[in-house]
Amino acid sequence: MESKGLKILVHASAFFAPFLVPVAVFLFATYLYPDDKDIRRLSIQALLFQIVMGVLLTVSGFLVIFLIGIPMLIVFGIIGVVVPILGIIKALNDEHFSYPIVGSWYY
Known part of the structure; x- marks a missing residue:
């Protein structure tokens, strides 16, 4: 799973670049992994x-x-x-994670 590293990066970006990294990962995933909606959903949730x-x-x-x-x-x-x-731990275990406040805002 190549998106495992991206998921970890999106979660960890809360500590060093909370706005830039989720946007960059969303754009990166949109063009390189157009079928992977999970990483796009996660990056939008992290940004929100x-x-x-x-x-x-x-x-x-x-x-x-x-x-x-x-x-x-x-x-x-x-x-x-x-x-x-918690998101990093879930991503390391390949489990689904939705952010608690904005989980239902974006499909």
Whole structure:
């Protein structure tokens, strides 16, 4: 499975290039593996997940003024780290993985 490495790369990109790598992998997979819809679905989900987490962390940062933002920052920060690690583990085991927040947004 040549897409196993791409799946791991998409999940791991959350730690070094959360927006650039999923877009590049989507374009790469569209042209080189047109029949593999799984890697395209995963790259779009990873991109949407990072956008949603960025928005949630930004809103939480603004809410620190009211003290409700501190626990929100902690929870969303943990989610932003744990979910990609779970995705890497699933990709290593060749199991299906959908991001929890945006899994049903994109077929």
